[in-house]
Amino acid sequence: MVEKESPYKKYLREERLPHIFCPGCGNGTVMSTFFKGLEGTDIDFENIAMVSGIGCSSRIPGYAKCDSLHTTHGRALSFATGLKVGNPDLDVVVFTGDGDAASIGGNHLIHAARRNINLTVICINNNIYGMTGGQISPTSPKGSFGTTAPYGSRDKPFNLAELVSAAGASYVARWTTTHPLQLSKAIQKGLENEGFSFIEVVSQCPTYYGRKNKMKTPLQMFEWIKENSINKRRAEKMEESELEGKIIVGEFANKPHAALTDNIKTLAEENSDKPLAIKSAFEELD
Amino acid sequence: MVEERFVQGNEACALGAIAANCRFFAGYPITPSTEIAEQMSILLPKYGGSFVQMEDEIGSAGAIIGASWSGMKAMTATSGPGISLMQENIGYGFITETPIVIINVQRGSPSTGQPTMSAQADMMQVRWGSHGDYEPIALAPSSVQEFFDFTIKAFNLAEEYRVPVTVLADEVVGHMREKLIIPDKVDIVARKRPEKVNGQYLPFDAPEDGTTPMPAFGDGFNIHVTGLTHDERGYPDTNDPDTHNELVERLCNKVLMRRKDICSVKKENCDDADIVIVSCGSPYCSVGAAMKKAREEGIKVGSLKIDTPWPFPEEEIAEIAKTASDIIVPEMNLGQLVHEVERAAHGEANVHLIGKIGGILHKPDEIYDKIKEING
Amino acid sequence: MRTEVRIAGFGGQGVIMAGVIIGKAASLFDNKNAVQTQSYGPEARGGASRTEVVIDDEEIDYPKVTSPDILVAMSHEALIKYMGDLKDEGVLIIDPDMIVEEEIVDFVKEHKIKLYRAPATKTATEDVGLRIVANIVMIGAIVKVTEVVSVDAAKQAILDSVPKGTEDKNIQAFEAGYALL
Numbered sequence: 001m002v003e004k005e006s007p008y009k010k011y012l013r014e015e016r017l018p019h020i021f022c023p024g025c026g027n028g029t030v031m032s033t034f035f036k037g038l039e040g041t042d043i044d045f046e047n048i049a050m051v052s053g054i055g056c057s058s059r060i061p062g063y064a065k066c067d068s069l070h071t072t073h074g075r076a077l078s079f080a081t082g083l084k085v086g087n088p089d090l091d092v093v094v095f096t097g098d099g100d101a102a103s104i105g106g107n108h109l110i111h112a113a114r115r116n117i118n119l120t121v122i123c124i125n126n127n128i129y130g131m132t133g134g135q136i137s138p139t140s141p142k143g144s145f146g147t148t149a150p151y152g153s154r155d156k157p158f159n160l161a162e163l164v165s166a167a168g169a170s171y172v173a174r175w176t177t178t179h180p181l182q183l184s185k186a187i188q189k190g191l192e193n194e195g196f197s198f199i200e201v202v203s204q205c206p207t208y209y210g211r212k213n214k215m216k217t218p219l220q221m222f223e224w225i226k227e228n229s230i231n232k233r234r235a236e237k238m239e240e241s242e243l244e245g246k247i248i249v250g251e252f253a254n255k256p257h258a259a260l261t262d263n264i265k266t267l268a269e270e271n272s273d274k275p276l277a278i279k280s281a282f283e284e285l286d
Numbered sequence: 287m288v289e290e291r292f293v294q295g296n297e298a299c300a301l302g303a304i305a306a307n308c309r310f311f312a313g314y315p316i317t318p319s320t321e322i323a324e325q326m327s328i329l330l331p332k333y334g335g336s337f338v339q340m341e342d343e344i345g346s347a348g349a350i351i352g353a354s355w356s357g358m359k360a361m362t363a364t365s366g367p368g369i370s371l372m373q374e375n376i377g378y379g380f381i382t383e384t385p386i387v388i389i390n391v392q393r394g395s396p397s398t399g400q401p402t403m404s405a406q407a408d409m410m411q412v413r414w415g416s417h418g419d420y421e422p423i424a425l426a427p428s429s430v431q432e433f434f435d436f437t438i439k440a441f442n443l444a445e446e447y448r449v450p451v452t453v454l455a456d457e458v459v460g461h462m463r464e465k466l467i468i469p470d471k472v473d474i475v476a477r478k479r480p481e482k483v484n485g486q487y488l489p490f491d492a493p494e495d496g497t498t499p500m501p502a503f504g505d506g507f508n509i510h511v512t513g514l515t516h517d518e519r520g521y522p523d524t525n526d527p528d529t530h531n532e533l534v535e536r537l538c539n540k541v542l543m544r545r546k547d548i549c550s551v552k553k554e555n556c557d558d559a560d561i562v563i564v565s566c567g568s569p570y571c572s573v574g575a576a577m578k579k580a581r582e583e584g585i586k587v588g589s590l591k592i593d594t595p596w597p598f599p600e601e602e603i604a605e606i607a608k609t610a611s612d613i614i615v616p617e618m619n620l621g622q623l624v625h626e627v628e629r630a631a632h633g634e635a636n637v638h639l640i641g642k643i644g645g646i647l648h649k650p651d652e653i654y655d656k657i658k659e660i661n662g
Numbered sequence: 663m664r665t666e667v668r669i670a671g672f673g674g675q676g677v678i679m680a681g682v683i684i685g686k687a688a689s690l691f692d693n694k695n696a697v698q699t700q701s702y703g704p705e706a707r708g709g710a711s712r713t714e715v716v717i718d719d720e721e722i723d724y725p726k727v728t729s730p731d732i733l734v735a736m737s738h739e740a741l742i743k744y745m746g747d748l749k750d751e752g753v754l755i756i757d758p759d760m761i762v763e764e765e766i767v768d769f770v771k772e773h774k775i776k777l778y779r780a781p782a783t784k785t786a787t788e789d790v791g792l793r794i795v796a797n798i799v800m801i802g803a804i805v806k807v808t809e810v811v812s813v814d815a816a817k818q819a820i821l822d823s824v825p826k827g828t829e830d831k832n833i834q835a836f837e838a839g840y841a842l843l
Binding site: 290291292317318402457458461462463464465570571572573574575646647649650 | 685686690696698702
Binding site: 013015016046047049051061062065066067068069070071072075077078079080081082083084085086087089090107108111260264267268270271272274275276277278279280281282283284285 | 307309310312330331332333334335336337338340341342344345346347348349350351352353354355356357358359360374375378385445474476477479502503504506507508509510511512513514521522
């Protein structure tokens with residue numbers, strides 16, 4: 001939660017507070033760690049544009065005092081693709097969740113990663129649909145409960161960090177709300193990476209995930225996440241059976257390569273004597 | 287210098303977009319619109335523009351809206367199933383007042399239908415396809431030249447009214463080749479950048495003419511754009527009936543109140559006509575020969591061609607209905623626009639549909655036969 | 663005067679290109695009006711393929727061919743498929759090496775068709791040395807028989823349409839076709 005005394009208040013649209021997030025929601029922690037990560041870079045906050053889809057996490061850009069595009073469910077990455085290609089000078093950050101990015105938006109996610117478009121995606125994975133009241137999501141652990149899995153989920157969840165790495169993203173990390181320092185460092189790296197950066201944040205939804213899964217307080221959820229987290233380096237030495245239900249944290253990809261907007265710019269330079277068109281809708285032609 | 291080319295309608299459309307200063311295209315291959323994407327992929331790099339082949343049509347519609355907010359004139363092109371997939375994001379374009387151009391080269395449908403054949407089966411989808419109340423603008427070309435001209439006009443209307451504008455073409459006009467005259471100068475509407483008054487700017491305010499200037503992301507206005515019902519600052523306010531009413535009524539009225547400025551029809555021989563053929567898009571190609579043949583036999587036939595099916599030219603149809611006894615509506619569907627014609631005619635003239643599906647344009651004799659049938 | 667031309671063959675013979683060139687010649691270089699259309703879909707890939715051109719001194723409203731004045735057939739399958747609505751006393755130009763002529767004798771007689779034989783494929787292969795220019799050879803034959811476009815306009819349209827570096831071969835093909843009839 002962003003408390004009133006937060007050093008990051010200057011980044012917020014104060015007239016929009018208080019926010020709609022539930023007490024104990026992980027979104028506040030993610031916002032704070034994002035601003036901390038941002039301050040570790042040379043990026044000017046004025047140059048940030050945020051894009052989001054639908055869901056609790058997608059409401060974050062509405063509270064940040066920058067240009068923000070709150071779009072349709074699952075489609076944030078396609079809007080962000082247009083925004084970034086249209087003006088590669090912008091630093092575009094996408095806030096999304098597990099339902100938004102991995103379910104309805106799964107196709108856009110893998111293709112944005114494949115193109116290595118230079119966006120920073122913060123995916124807040126709380127393993128449930130919060131906004132609609134606690135239905136299971138594609139990342140809900142096997143056996144977990146939701147209003148649409150009253151007998152426990154039988155499906156195998158997505159491993160988002162692995163999925164996005166395999167799809168071609170140049171920077172991928174997974175941390176949790178219990179790792180704010182590592183998380184802000186990963187966000188900093190993601191923002192600095194000239195390519196598709198995907199930072200998965202495993203987060204708590206005490207209101208729905210917690211209540212449905214016998215973790216009634218935010219603290220219980222927080223401890224559950226903390227206890228189940230295993231660093232990637234350690235996990236690599238463990239058997240698959242030992243890792244069942246664990247949250248593997250760390251860096252999953254860090255291999256910079258040519259980004260989509262660089263390729264488009266080069267193509268334009270090779271074929272045109274004009275500079276890449278930016279904000280050309282405002283041009284008065286004679 | 288004026289340039290003459292012998293090109294397909296789809297190529298003319300791409301050339302029109304370039305002339306209108308469109309520098310961003312996102313699309314997905316689909317027959318019979320694919321040539322537009324192909325041409326844009328050739329042309330855009332030569333003009334410093336950007337082309338992205340998206341993963342699907344949903345993404346294409348999203349990308350052009352994102353690009354529009356980056357400050358670019360942006361377009362996509364699709365057909366049949368693709369236009370169905372785009373509907374949700376087109377609705378987003380309406381509520382966020384985003385200027386974009388969508389080219390719909392109509393084909394036989396429903397579903398996958400007839401990919402290589404023509405139809406006008408999306409007339410109502412363009413009107414009502416996305417959920418909610420909104421007032422779309424659509425232009426329907428009937429020649430290669432019009433496909434070029436109307437694409438430019440679509441960009442201009444999109445900027446002037448801050449709305450998604452659709453060019454409702456079809457396979458016939460998309461694929462036929464004709465002479466295209468590219469003028470050395472075309473009239474282009476540039477986007478208006480707002481000014482901050484007393485340090486404030488309201489991106490979704492309602493000025494007199496209904497359309498607020500629009501900044502680009504990165505211009506320093508720090509605006510919030512959302513598909514939720516929002517106030518004039520752009521902030522969500524979803525439970526107040528008044529906010530919703532005010533927003534949606536304004537969105538509709540900014541088009542409806544200036545319907546006369548937007549609507550365009552072409553009338554021929556209507557003054558003394560007993561029978562008027564009301565056509566839109568490709569079927570207009572079959573009207574001229576039928577009208578001529580009937581006139582030669584002394585039957586007073588006129589033609590009203592609708593350039594802008596949306597907003598529907600109600601006054602123009604009402605006027606015709608007062609003087610003519612019969613109106614014939616040839617459509618490449620089983621009856622869509624005919625209902626609008628009937629509504630606008632207020633029962634003052636008999637309205638006859640020549641609905642044709644299967645993918646082939648009406649032959650002039652099909653219209654002539656209807657004229658004869660009515661004339662008795 | 664409105665003239666309707668249909669050129670048909672099998673996919674890969676360049677019949678659509680032939681239609682585009684004739685349309686371009688009429689429209690851009692003879693200053694007439696022209697509309698070219700073509701068949702799409704599975705039939706354009708291997709099976710019977712066709713293109714149609716409407717040429718008129720006056721403005722053209724209806725862009726499609728209703729019953730052709732001129733039918734050009736470069737394959738037997740296409741000929742049988744598309745000859746049905748050829749106008750009585752219309753012009754039929756065939757590539758005789760690709761056609762089983764006995765099958766159309768009755769049709770030609772009954773409808774008083776003016777039949778011309780232009781061995782375009784053979785000429786392209788043997789005289790020009792390039793089988794793929796059979797369509798351009800056929801344009802030469804069409805122009806000679808029908809004068810639907812002028813020789814100059816046809817040549818300009820060919821130069822405007824063919825790949826760079828192939829201009830000479832294509833003009834040679836046109837002239838070889840023109841000399842056939």
